[in-house]
Amino acid sequence: MTNIGIRPAVVDDIPAIVAMLADDALGASRESPDDLAPYLAAYERLQSDPNQFLVVAVRGDMVVGTLQLTVIPGLSRRGSTRSIIEGVRVHGSERGQGLGQQLIEWAVEESRRQDCQLVQLTSDAARPDAHRFYERLGFVGSHIGFKLQL
Amino acid sequence: MTNIGIRPAVVDDIPAIVAMLADDALGASRESPDDLAPYLAAYERLQSDPNQFLVVAVRGDMVVGTLQLTVIPGLSRRGSTRSIIEGVRVHGSERGQGLGQQLIEWAVEESRRQDCQLVQLTSDAARPDAHRFYERLGFVGSHIGFKLQL
Numbered sequence: 001m002t003n004i005g006i007r008p009a010v011v012d013d014i015p016a017i018v019a020m021l022a023d024d025a026l027g028a029s030r031e032s033p034d035d036l037a038p039y040l041a042a043y044e045r046l047q048s049d050p051n052q053f054l055v056v057a058v059r060g061d062m063v064v065g066t067l068q069l070t071v072i073p074g075l076s077r078r079g080s081t082r083s084i085i086e087g088v089r090v091h092g093s094e095r096g097q098g099l100g101q102q103l104i105e106w107a108v109e110e111s112r113r114q115d116c117q118l119v120q121l122t123s124d125a126a127r128p129d130a131h132r133f134y135e136r137l138g139f140v141g142s143h144i145g146f147k148l149q150l
Numbered sequence: 151m152t153n154i155g156i157r158p159a160v161v162d163d164i165p166a167i168v169a170m171l172a173d174d175a176l177g178a179s180r181e182s183p184d185d186l187a188p189y190l191a192a193y194e195r196l197q198s199d200p201n202q203f204l205v206v207a208v209r210g211d212m213v214v215g216t217l218q219l220t221v222i223p224g225l226s227r228r229g230s231t232r233s234i235i236e237g238v239r240v241h242g243s244e245r246g247q248g249l250g251q252q253l254i255e256w257a258v259e260e261s262r263r264q265d266c267q268l269v270q271l272t273s274d275a276a277r278p279d280a281h282r283f284y285e286r287l288g289f290v291g292s293h294i295g296f297k298l299q300l
Contacts, residue, residue: 031228038228040229
């Protein structure tokens with residue numbers, strides 16, 4: 001089996017990323033893989049923001065995972081910079097083989113390279129397996145994540 | 151009593167902001183109000199990032215509140231842009247008078263102006279009063295917030 005690589009996402013990866021976002025219990029109703037226009041516009045916004053790191057994991061030519069890392073400077077905690085991980089997805093054919101861990105480890109390493117002192121993420125309370133996964137990787141579920149839909 | 155105004159933070163506001171960050175059960179051990187250098191460096195990083203909105207609430211000449219709003223583009227949810235609220239603080243002399251609500255309402259309105267579809271924040275599980283406050287403002291505590299200290 002070819003090894004996994006992790007690299008910045010390019011525009012040609014968008015269909016594969018959107019397919020992974022939609023192939024998920026919670027994502028299915030939120031995404032529109034048949035209409036890529038809003039995703040391509042969002043990709044342009046990501047590209048123009050130097051604090052955004054959208055990456056894909058690839059095995060050979062196939063996109064098999066993705067996540068988005070955002071670097072956020074701030075005053076709290078003695079001027080700490082933190083990073084936020086969003087949109088973690090692993091292709092159905094790759095689940096349970098350690099790729100999720102590899103993606104999160106990449107994000108943690110990149111956060112160190114970007115001089116972050118803290119890595120954050122929120123996970124839907126309806127995903128207990130994900131919580132155990134993050135705890136195993138050393139994350140502490142100390143907070144409640146609130147959302148307001150506009 | 152003079153009315154409250156909310157405006158972008160300027161460098162001269164930093165001592166007052168740091169004093170509020172430190173005047174807090176969880177913040178006391180995390181902040182260093184006697185050494186402003188790391189905060190001033192962080193302020194420069196915030197100023198150079200067009201997706202960062204660090205604001206203060208003022209009553210007359212006095213800084214009485216603060217928060218940081220970050221705008222984050224993304225692919226999930228049909229290319230939604232989300233905003234994240236961090237570092238919400240209200241001066242001890244102003245607590246219980248609606249200023250926290252005014253700050254959050256400002257952040258929600260600014261998020262609309264920035265075309266965000268979602269506003270997010272995390273609140274320490276040790277702050278149940280804060281949770282009731284955010285729920286009253288329409289936020290849904292649907293997620294668990296994980297942190298990893300680097």
